[in-house]
Amino acid sequence: MRHRHSDYMEWAKTQSRAKFNLATSGVGAFPLRQLPVGIEQLEINGESAYGYAPLQRAIARKCTVDQDCVVAAAGTSMANHLAMAALIDPGDEVLIEHPTYELLTSTALYLGASVKQFARTEASGYTLDPAEVRRAITPRTKLIVLTNLHNPSSVLAPEPVLREVGDLACSVGAHVLVDEVYLDAVYENTPGSSYHLGREFIATNSLTKVYGLSGLRCGWILAQPDLARAMWRLNDLFSSIPAYPAELLSVVALEHLDSIRERACKVVQADRALLGDFLNCQTGISAPRTQWGTTAILHLKHGDVEQFLSRLRAEYETSAVPGRFFGLRSYFRIGMGVDTEMFSEGLQRIGRALKAT
Numbered sequence: 316m317r318h319r320h321s322d323y324m325e326w327a328k329t330q331s332r333a334k335f336n337l338a339t340s341g342v343g344a345f346p347l348r349q350l351p352v353g354i355e356q357l358e359i360n361g362e363s364a365y366g367y368a369p370l371q372r373a374i375a376r377k378c379t380v381d382q383d384c385v386v387a388a389a390g391t392s393m394a395n396h397l398a399m400a401a402l403i404d405p406g407d408e409v410l411i412e413h414p415t416y417e418l419l420t421s422t423a424l425y426l427g428a429s430v431k432q433f434a435r436t437e438a439s440g441y442t443l444d445p446a447e448v449r450r451a452i453t454p455r456t457k458l459i460v461l462t463n464l465h466n467p468s469s470v471l472a473p474e475p476v477l478r479e480v481g482d483l484a485c486s487v488g489a490h491v492l493v494d495e496v497y498l499d500a501v502y503e504n505t506p507g508s509s510y511h512l513g514r515e516f517i518a519t520n521s522l523t524k525v526y527g528l529s530g531l532r533c534g535w536i537l538a539q540p541d542l543a544r545a546m547w548r549l550n551d552l553f554s555s556i557p558a559y560p561a562e563l564l565s566v567v568a569l570e571h572l573d574s575i576r577e578r579a580c581k582v583v584q585a586d587r588a589l590l591g592d593f594l595n596c597q598t599g600i601s602a603p604r605t606q607w608g609t610t611a612i613l614h615l616k617h618g619d620v621e622q623f624l625s626r627l628r629a630e631y632e633t634s635a636v637p638g639r640f641f642g643l644r645s646y647f648r649i650g651m652g653v654d655t656e657m658f659s660e661g662l663q664r665i666g667r668a669l670k671a672t
């Protein structure tokens with residue numbers, strides 16, 4: 316039976332909200348009124364076929380690639396779907412990191428892939444370990460899929476490690492798909508896209524998580540031109556053309572990305588400092604300390620996570636993402652970067668709920 320749904324997405328859309336919502340993954344929403352654009356600059360219909368030229372240029376400039384490598388897509392979600400759909404035939408073997416963002420696995424399964432996992436373990440600080448990829452890869456592997464920064468842990472994979480994974484992929488003629496939707500949350504010496512590391516790499520990204528611009532659905536894929544063309548053609552089967560006003564707004568946003576990111580960075584950093592203090596005084600929780608990113612995965616050392624999260628919601632009005640969505644039973648994920656007051660109160664409530672266990 317073909318896999319036709321995402322349990323995580325349904326939960327996120329219907330169950331994740333709470334007064335103290337730590338079940339987030341990206342920064343807070345950037346308000347339209349702060350974008351320097353007037354209604355007279357907008358239009359409903361315009362010239363967009365295989366990409367809106369000014370948007371193609373703006374994304375290419377941001378990523379320092381040629382425009383014919385850029386495929387615009389509705390968020391990283393559609394970018395991932397298109398990239399996988401262009402590369403995978405039913406029955407193909409796909410290696411996906413574990414734990415990972417559930418939609419990556421669900422999409423590969425929907426496309427009929429035979430999914431195998433390679434481990435990023437808590438013991439190793441969730442690092443991307445080429446030895447684990449080597450252990451899992453076979454001559455049948457068509458695609459290796461990972462996130463960088465890693466969702467849920469926010470751990471950064473360094474370039475030499477990515478190169479090693481790329482070499483492994485090349486040894487069996489596979490591609491590497493890197494979801495980079497959190498990568499720009501590395502606020503200093505932000506790494507370039509892994510697309511630049513070799514022809515085997517395909518990267519996806521959007522303005523959602525690090526910029527608070529989810530509603531624009533401004534996502535993209537970076538792929539070699541022949542593959543990019545195939546993805547554009549495939550997209551005709553899914554969504555024809557994007558919403559033109561969103562394309563216009565995305566061009567404006569891309570002109571002001573640095574200041575948009577700066578605003579959110581302050582919140583993320585304040586939240587991370589609070590998380591550090593919180594972890595220092597909790598004995599019932601462990602988590603890797605990360606320098607960047609908007610999510611953290613916490614290990615509940617004792618007790619049942621589902622019961623803990625139900626109690627946290629019912630008695631403390633606080634939500635977090637159950638680890639089961641990442642294949643981690645005694646864990647939960649929390650998000651930074653929305654509102655420091657809310658985050659601080661949410662952490663305190665987690666602390667009180669732990670004490671009352």
Ligand SMILES: Cc1ncc(COP(=O)(O)O)c(C=O)c1O
Nearest residue numbers: 340390391392416466496521523
């Ligand atoms: C790793 C990862 N990729 C993609 C997405 C979805 O991104 P977008 O909103 O750009 O579709 C998410 C959202 O949580 C994510 O965590």
